[in-house]
Amino acid sequence: MATFWICFLAFPLVVFKINANTRSLDTRWDRLYILAGSVFVLTFIWRFLLKRRSFDRLTKVVNEPHGSAPKPTWLTRLAKSRQRGRLLAVVLLSMCVLPFLSNPYMVNIVTSALIYVTLGLGLNVVVGVSGLLNLGYVAFYAIGAYTYALLGYYFGLSFWVCLPLGAIFSTLLGLLLGLPIIRLSGDYLAIVTLSFGEITRLVLTNLDFTRGPRGISNIKPPSFFGLNLNGTPKQFLIETVGFHPDMDLNRVFIYFIILAVVVLTIICVYRLENSRLGRAWLALREDEIACQAMGINRTRAKLTAFALGSTWAGLAGVVFASQITFINPASFSFMESIMILSIVVLGGMDSIPGVIIGAAVLILLPEQLRFFSDYRMLIFGALMVVMMVFRPGGLIKSVREVYIHQASDSKPEPRPVVTALSTMEQGAEDD
Amino acid sequence: MDFFLSLFMSGLTKGSIYALIALGYTMVYGIIALINFAHGEIYMIGAFTALIFSMLLGGPAVGMSGWTLLLTVAALSALYAAMYGWTMEKIAYQPLRGASRLAPLISAIGMSIFLQNYVQLVQTPNFLVFPDLIPQIDLPAAVAKAINRTHLVILIVTAVAMVALTVFIKFTRMGMAMRAVAQDPIMARLSGVKLDRVISVTFVIGSVLAALGGLLIGCSMRQIDFYIGFLAGMKAFTAAVLGGIGSIPGAVIGALILGFAESFAAGYISSSYKDMVAFIILIIILTLKPGGIFGTSQTQKV
Numbered sequence: 001m002a003t004f005w006i007c008f009l010a011f012p013l014v015v016f017k018i019n020a021n022t023r024s025l026d027t028r029w030d031r032l033y034i035l036a037g038s039v040f041v042l043t044f045i046w047r048f049l050l051k052r053r054s055f056d057r058l059t060k061v062v063n064e065p066h067g068s069a070p071k072p073t074w075l076t077r078l079a080k081s082r083q084r085g086r087l088l089a090v091v092l093l094s095m096c097v098l099p100f101l102s103n104p105y106m107v108n109i110v111t112s113a114l115i116y117v118t119l120g121l122g123l124n125v126v127v128g129v130s131g132l133l134n135l136g137y138v139a140f141y142a143i144g145a146y147t148y149a150l151l152g153y154y155f156g157l158s159f160w161v162c163l164p165l166g167a168i169f170s171t172l173l174g175l176l177l178g179l180p181i182i183r184l185s186g187d188y189l190a191i192v193t194l195s196f197g198e199i200t201r202l203v204l205t206n207l208d209f210t211r212g213p214r215g216i217s218n219i220k221p222p223s224f225f226g227l228n229l230n231g232t233p234k235q236f237l238i239e240t241v242g243f244h245p246d247m248d249l250n251r252v253f254i255y256f257i258i259l260a261v262v263v264l265t266i267i268c269v270y271r272l273e274n275s276r277l278g279r280a281w282l283a284l285r286e287d288e289i290a291c292q293a294m295g296i297n298r299t300r301a302k303l304t305a306f307a308l309g310s311t312w313a314g315l316a317g318v319v320f321a322s323q324i325t326f327i328n329p330a331s332f333s334f335m336e337s338i339m340i341l342s343i344v345v346l347g348g349m350d351s352i353p354g355v356i357i358g359a360a361v362l363i364l365l366p367e368q369l370r371f372f373s374d375y376r377m378l379i380f381g382a383l384m385v386v387m388m389v390f391r392p393g394g395l396i397k398s399v400r401e402v403y404i405h406q407a408s409d410s411k412p413e414p415r416p417v418v419t420a421l422s423t424m425e426q427g428a429e430d431d
Numbered sequence: 432m433d434f435f436l437s438l439f440m441s442g443l444t445k446g447s448i449y450a451l452i453a454l455g456y457t458m459v460y461g462i463i464a465l466i467n468f469a470h471g472e473i474y475m476i477g478a479f480t481a482l483i484f485s486m487l488l489g490g491p492a493v494g495m496s497g498w499t500l501l502l503t504v505a506a507l508s509a510l511y512a513a514m515y516g517w518t519m520e521k522i523a524y525q526p527l528r529g530a531s532r533l534a535p536l537i538s539a540i541g542m543s544i545f546l547q548n549y550v551q552l553v554q555t556p557n558f559l560v561f562p563d564l565i566p567q568i569d570l571p572a573a574v575a576k577a578i579n580r581t582h583l584v585i586l587i588v589t590a591v592a593m594v595a596l597t598v599f600i601k602f603t604r605m606g607m608a609m610r611a612v613a614q615d616p617i618m619a620r621l622s623g624v625k626l627d628r629v630i631s632v633t634f635v636i637g638s639v640l641a642a643l644g645g646l647l648i649g650c651s652m653r654q655i656d657f658y659i660g661f662l663a664g665m666k667a668f669t670a671a672v673l674g675g676i677g678s679i680p681g682a683v684i685g686a687l688i689l690g691f692a693e694s695f696a697a698g699y700i701s702s703s704y705k706d707m708v709a710f711i712i713l714i715i716i717l718t719l720k721p722g723g724i725f726g727t728s729q730t731q732k733v
Contacts, residue, residue: 050526133533180718187466191672192717194665195710202707334665338540345537378548384541388534389526 113363114258120343120355121265122312128350130305131285133190136197140170140310142332144317149216159222170314174307182302204329215328221250438698444582446690447589451644452667453682455637461613461677468539471664472546477642478655481508497566509639516638551657558656561649585647
């Protein structure tokens with residue numbers, strides 16, 4: 001039944017293709033048969049999954065009538081388990097070894113995935129933890145990228161000067177924008193940030209000193225104590241560890257920089273979430289009025305979240321500019337904001353491992369789907385819908401669920417904070 | 432003066448089209464508090480089906496022309512857009528009822544990406560020429576100087592659609608049910624309103640209006656591509672928020688303000704800044720009046 005419906009629906013668009021040259025319609029009945037076949041199969045899968053979902057819900061209601069904490073899935077359990085410290089160390093180590101074993105293409109993709117991890121973690125502070133829907137996050141990312149590009153272009157400032165400057169500029173801008181609009185509620189905040197993102201892009205396109213839509217090219221890669229990395233060090237690496245000869249060592253260096261930034265971000269966000277401020281954010285997200293009654297300064301807490309979130313966008317922007325070596329306003333479109341938001345939501349709001357997995361899936365998946373070439377964005381869109389229907393909480397639910405009050409055993413189990421953190425810090429020093 | 436008048440007219444028509452799309456946003460938002468990002472895509476699909484049907488029916492095989500063609504095409508594209516809207520709601524939003532607020536939003540974004548790429552794949556990524564479907568009308572010379580027939584038809588259609596919608600919402604049983612759901616979904620359900628049905632009808636009406644918008648924009652701009660829905664959708668959404676999202680007269684006023692702002696900014700400042708002006712007005716209005724022009728900023732109570 002559903003098959004007929006979809007075919008009927010798709011009929012005019014699929015069967016008739018407009019021929020722009022002859023101004024006539026080409027008919028393609030064969031397409032309809034293919035569509036009918038695939039839709040027929042897909043409806044069965046869809047039905048099955050929906051049934052299973054409602055069955056799951058039913059059993060949950062029967063087994064746990066008091067609505068206790070939801071049963072964690074294996075991903076969540078993995079993220080929570082005591083093995084987490086060891087797991088983190090393994091992941092970090094393999095990330096460190098990766099550029100020496102793989103090809104330049106892989107390093108590039110992983111670098112961009114890491115940039116998105118930083119962006120996702122930053123946005124997670126704003127959207128996930130504090131519940132402020134920011135649809136113009138890309139503006140701060142653009143500010144960071146343009147800070148480095150412009151200062152490098154006009155004044156020849158180096159990467160290392162611009163990295164903190166980019167972060168500072170976007171934080172300041174976040175404060176500036178945040179001040180008037182932070183009292184707006186929910187969707188109004190979303191649309192204002194959205195328009196702010198668009199304004200930033202349009203300003204960058206129209207101003208003269210940003211070189212308009214042509215963008216800025218030849219952005220210098222970061223310097224490694226003034227050493228030419230592609231000279232002797234590269235020869236040395238090729239001879240000793242069998243380094244890939246096409247690899248640009250500057251790129252590898254950027255890879256390590258962004259890896260360090262990600263580790264730093266994870267530590268910061270982790271500490272922040274468990275700090276007084278982080279709890280204030282969480283509480284504000286849940287109930288503003290109760291919070292104000294408890295004496296939390298609403299404006300200040302929200303503003304800090306907003307500004308801190310933009311700091312990471314600025315950092316990521318600087319690294320992005322140095323990685324891609326060419327930026328123009330088109331790189332900072334609204335779709336980019338949406339992409340970062342999808343990372344946060346898909347991975348699981350307010351969950352650090354979730355955001356990391358989300359970024360990995362969303363950035364690496366289109367690359368893997370290249371094999372379907374034309375269809376990859378189509379599949380990507382469909383996957384987003386399917387994900388939301390079957391796992392609206394994201395891939396990894398928030399670890400914070402530990403704190404949910406349980407009627408049977410009133411003592412929440414202590415989390416292995418110390419082990420996880422110490423391994424992470426060791427990892428940071430390894431860089 | 433002529434220049435001003437032509438800018439005024441173009442602002443008015445642009446505003447009317449935005450209004451047609453913005454109504455869909457605002458109705459859906461009013462009822463289930465969802466920003467339906469895929470609404471712009473429905474508008475794009477409306478334009479595409481209109482183009483295909485106009486070529487099919489206007490071609491030598493059937494040979495319709497003039498008003499018959501325009502009306503048939505409008506009806507068919509509205510019908511198809513309505514079906515797309517209905518199906519979209521069933522697939523992407525209905526299973527998500529009761530989920531967190533961001534989940535349907537992401538699902539809507541996914542739907543929007545899906546539909547955009549779907550049309551791009553089955554049709555073409557390039558611009559297509561849209562035929563001028565609106566037949567010749569003999570206008571008095573004084574009127575013809577101020578407004579051309581396309582703009583006139585756009586204004587009339589928009590005005591009729593608004594009046595029809597207002598009557599529908601105010602005086603029919605379904606309209607009453609819609610207002611009830613918008614006010615309090617749980618209470619409405621308890622008093623026997625079929626929630627799913629109301630939501631479906633909302634999507635259908637929104638899609639019909641969007642499809643009309645798509646058809647009209649095709650006739651006035653004379654070219655369409657798979658990407659038109661995105662920008663128009665964003666503008667219309669801005670308009671809806673400007674007027675106070677959830678409010679129907681608000682959406683119309685907001686859309687008109689946006690249309691005028693864009694048109695005058697393009698005429699008197701520079702056409703590259705026209706999009707910026709629209710957004711700046713939005714920010715200013717929302718900072719001064721955080722609920723939109725017609726929005727009620729209610730104080731929350733515990």
